[in-house]
Amino acid sequence: MSARSLPWPLLVVTDRHGSERPLADTVTACLTGGARWIWFRDRDMAEAERRRLGARLRDLTRSAGAVLTVGGDVDLAAELEADGVHLSGARLDRIGAARARLGPGALIGLSAHSVAEVARAGAEGADYATLSPIFASASKPGYGPALGPDTIRAAAGTGLPVVALGGVSAEQAAECRSAGATTLAVMGGPMRAADPEAEIRRLLKAWRDAA
Numbered sequence: 546m547s548a549r550s551l552p553w554p555l556l557v558v559t560d561r562h563g564s565e566r567p568l569a570d571t572v573t574a575c576l577t578g579g580a581r582w583i584w585f586r587d588r589d590m591a592e593a594e595r596r597r598l599g600a601r602l603r604d605l606t607r608s609a610g611a612v613l614t615v616g617g618d619v620d621l622a623a624e625l626e627a628d629g630v631h632l633s634g635a636r637l638d639r640i641g642a643a644r645a646r647l648g649p650g651a652l653i654g655l656s657a658h659s660v661a662e663v664a665r666a667g668a669e670g671a672d673y674a675t676l677s678p679i680f681a682s683a684s685k686p687g688y689g690p691a692l693g694p695d696t697i698r699a700a701a702g703t704g705l706p707v708v709a710l711g712g713v714s715a716e717q718a719a720e721c722r723s724a725g726a727t728t729l730a731v732m733g734g735p736m737r738a739a740d741p742e743a744e745i746r747r748l749l750k751a752w753r754d755a756a
Contacts, residue, residue: 554728555729556582557584560587560736574741575745576606577742578735578749579749582612583611586732603627615627615629619646629652631656634657638669654675657676659692660703667704671705677711678711698724702725709730714734719755735748
């Protein structure tokens with residue numbers, strides 16, 4: 546099990562369909578607001594287009610002193626020299642291969658939807674797991690009933706850093722943090738916000754106030 550800690554209170558998950566703004570502009574606003582961890586999730590793109598957008602996001606995150614995780618594509622993460630990769634729960638067997646390809650310092654994460662999946666991710670050497678959906682989510686409606694903060698608490702007991710995902714807003718920051726989440730993951734809020742920078746600042750303040 547990884548002993549890595551997660552120093553970032555917020556993980557911003559990209560969704561270029563969330564707004565008419567170019568995704569790079571939304572990510573720029575999030576970084577200006579204080580976000581320091583971006584998950585480039587958009588996978589419904591042509592390969593060349595995704596590579597170009599990934600390179601743009603890599604440059605933006607590097608300029609801000611932030612980290613970039615690429616969703617699902619170890620080869621693209623390696624090509625971009627990204628900070629890590631985020632794998633689906635169905636790719637549990639890929640954790641070791643991703644580590645070998647990206648190096649020992651890479652940030653390897655896994656999507657989990659139960660305490661058992663978080664435990665398995667830790668046993669396979671992941672650095673963290675997103676646990677979802679914690680609350681009802683408009684962005685990810687097909688992942689089953691809301692798990693709630695008690696599931697965060699149980700998952701945190703496995704020893705693997707837990708990133709709370711799904712319907713999480715500033716109003717739930719205190720619940721998630723007190724239950725043991727190390728980080729909040731947000732997508733729809735900042736992606737759809739009229740002012741993503743202000744939304745990120747609001748989320749970060751709620752996290753700090755919950756300490």
